[in-house]
Amino acid sequence: MLTRTEGIVLKTQKYGEADLIVTFLTSEKGIIKAFAKSPRKTKSRFGSSLEPLTHAKISLWGKEQTALPKITQADIINSFHQIRDNFQDFINISKLVEILINLLPEGIPNKKLFTFFLNILHAVKSSEQEPKDALHLITRIRLLATIGYAPRLKNCGRCGEKSLNFYPDSGTTLCRKCAVTPLGKGKPFMQINDNTIHFYLHSIEWPIHISNRLKPQQKILTELSTLLDKHLTHLLSKKLLSSEFLAEVL
Ligand SMILES: [Zn+2]
CATH class of the missing domain: 2.40.50.140 (Nucleic acid-binding proteins)
Structure with missing residues (x-):
């Protein structure tokens, strides 16, 4: 056939x-x-x-x-040779590719995802910003949200209490009470800023083609990028290969 x-x-x-x-x-x-x-x-x-x-x-x-x-x-x-020719762009898009290959089963039709990924490639190709740190971060967040794997950063994921502590093992922010394990041992967490959460929630809602207009502070970018790496490391049970590659060459 x-x-x-x-x-x-x-x-x-x-x-x-x-x-x-x-x-x-x-x-x-x-x-x-x-x-x-x-x-x-x-x-x-x-x-x-x-x-x-x-x-x-x-x-x-x-x-x-x-x-x-x-x-x-x-x-x-x-x-899309422009993306392959730009080292940073290619490394960042490679992270998205690893997310797709590792988290999605084969053979499940998803037209929305195809269109979305194509839009990302067009947005990166046509963006004139250099480097495109914010855009790449937003695309990673948006892709995770599209396939249902975005971290939850709005209040405690169990009881809804305000919390700024993100627990990579759980993929969500948790209040101290809900984070207690049966053995009483504290799980590793990362404390984040209110501003970072605000930017994160905002970036999930913005259309990808105007994401270039979001100009977060460097501190927010760094914090969110670290958080996403922790989240993905847990999701994929291994460090993203491109992250390791990038750490080696820089
Ligand atoms: Zn709670």
Whole structure:
């Protein structure tokens, strides 16, 4: 059966001598893996359409239940090479890609997510700010909110009492009473600022294309970025590879 859909290349892995396994976020089937026969040998056939983040029209061949359909055609709609060419942008978008690949099951259609991720790529590509720290932070928050994994930072997640203590193990702020474990041991938490919470709640609601207008203080950016890293480390049970990579090269 031939399937045609739009896809964004999330990741490619070498397979054998010259073949590739490509992970796409597609508009019709959610995240899928597909097989490209010798794209590196016959470069002209796929051109650069299988580069990470490329948005393309793809044709896939395989039985309905085939785990790994074959890519028969890929026509670029937008290459997003500007993002690949900008080190900071690429590292930050790679974090989003890791979130998607690690937290979402394959094969679950989610058109809203596809459109949202595409909008992020367009927003980053067209933003003239440098560096785009605020934009990247907001995209991370918004992506987590879109797939239902955003941390909860509004009052205690159990009883609603005011609290500024975020508990990565629970993914929420908790008051001291609710944070007590049965063994009586204090769980690790991070104290955050009122301003940070305010900015966070604001950034979740703003349309992504005007997020560039939000200009938070550096202190807020740093605090929220640390909080998100802790949250994600817990969610993914390992440090995001790109965070580690970034720590190594900087
Ligand atoms: Zn509480």
